[in-house]
Structures are given as C-alpha cells and as structure tokens.
Amino acid sequence: MERKLIALDLDGTTLNETSRLNPTTIQTMQRLQAAGHIVSIITGRSYQGSQAIYDELKLNSPMINFNGSLGHLPHQDWAAEYQFTLNKAVVLALVNQREQLGINQIIAENKNSNLTAGEDLVAGQFFPEVANSPKLSAKTLTRNPNSLVLIVKPERRTAIIDWIKARFDDLVDIGVWGGPNAILEITSKGVHKARGMAYLAKHFHISRQNIIAFGDEHNDLEMLQYAGLGVAMTNGTAAVKTLADDVTSYDNAHDGVARYLTDYFELAE
Structure with a gap:
C-alpha cells in the first residue's frame, strides 16, 4: 500500500470524552507510523495545548496548530516550518x-x-x-x-x-x-486546516488521494473536503457528516478513529 498522510483532529475525534487518548488509539497510531505512514496532528489547539498528546502518541511527524496557522516539528528545528499571523x-x-x-x-x-x-x-x-x-x-x-x-x-x-x-x-x-x-x-484570512494538511502532503510527496483526514466540527470541513478520504466522526456535526466521504461506526469515546484505521489498513491480528 502507498504511503498515506493520516491527518488527525484532536478534540471530539482522536481524544475521548475526557480529552485523553485511549490506549488502543495510541497503539494504532504507533503501528501506522512504524509502517511508514505520516501520522500528523492537525488541530485548532495551541502547541502548548497539544504537545503532551503528540508526545504520548510518540509521533515524529510535523504538527499543525491554530487551525493551519503554524506548521512545525515539535522539539526540533525544522527548515520547512511556517506560520501565518494576524495584524x-x-x-x-x-x-x-x-x-x-x-x-x-x-x-x-x-x-x-x-x-x-x-x-x-x-x-x-x-x-x-x-x-x-x-x-x-x-x-x-x-x-x-x-x-x-x-x-x-x-x-x-x-x-x-x-x-x-x-x-x-x-x-x-x-x-x-x-x-x-x-x-x-x-x-x-484564508488560513484553515486544509492549508496545513496540503503543505505537509506536498512536503512528503504524498498525493491528495493518499490523504486520510478525520474530524468532527466546523473547523474540519475544508480538511475533510480536501483529503482523498475525509472521514467524519459519528459524534460529529450534521454538516460535517453530510460533506464527508465516510463516517466512523464508533464515536470518539470508543476509539472511532483507531477502529476505522484498523479496518482500512487491515491491522487486526
């Protein structure tokens, strides 16, 4: 299978109802990263508000914060780091x-x-x-x-x-x-999660059809529409579920993203 960019919203998507990571989610993302896929957090949260989650997932990929306004590689200098700012x-x-x-x-x-x-x-x-x-x-x-x-x-x-x-x-x-x-x-103006996701895909030479994105809210719409496969959470808003290519069978409290990816990549042992 070709390398994929897996774009993860955090709140209401990758995180459970208490804003934490379930063990199954952590294990699934580490398996996918070890298999060579790019697993990247793309969130409205600040870097300070998402760094602990990045570390718990043991990611080595760039992260997008502030809904696309900052793209960087946590804990390291990254020559490709970018940022958009407000006047x-x-x-x-x-x-x-x-x-x-x-x-x-x-x-x-x-x-x-x-x-x-x-x-x-x-x-x-x-x-x-x-x-x-x-x-x-x-x-x-x-x-x-x-x-x-x-x-x-x-x-x-x-x-x-x-x-x-x-x-x-x-x-x-x-x-x-x-x-x-x-x-x-x-x-x-014009900055949203899809800008950051597209930037990462270009950096890693991953085609649009090889992007899988997950989200649940209004600020995920552009990202889900841009991705080759945009997946809404079953607990997501009606607008997001209507526009997405697919919807998870399980919600964020029950490893909806991890279960979807396990089926997609046939990870079950």
Missing part, C-alpha cells in the same frame, strides 16, 4: 473595545507564548495554558499572534462577528465553536 491592529482594536462589545476574554497565541485580556472561567477549562499569562496590551503585544481566541457573552456573539467583519473582513476569518460555549477563533 496587531486587529488585536488591539478588540482589546480597546472588549468590554463594550461583550468579550469576556481575549487570548492572543503564538507558538510558545500567549497573552490575555479579561477573564472567563471557560478559559481555564479549554485553554489551561493561559493560567497566569501576561496581560495583553499595546505594550506587551510585541509581535503579530498566530491566532486569537475570544470568549464572548453568548447573546453578543452575532454582534461581535458583525463588528469584526465590518472592519477587518479582508484580513481575518472567524470560526465559531459549536456547543454551549460562546467561543470565536480568529485566524489570518
């Missing part, structure tokens, strides 16, 4: 209007650092790396961030999106988290 002016405009707009917290993220303005209990749950982060201000923001996360008041979400689009629509894209938490992810 600081966008960040500072949001910081200045944060309270008036109804934004509880703004998190500006880079590969190895982050800055925050405001606070919200949700941040500690989904972004543990922001605990004790330096304050985000015009003085501390010395470079353009890879990604912005806004934790907003739910009733203000639409108005905030409209405000950003009216001023910066040519500079940024806005991702909206599903579920009960009102979280917006802002990246540089």
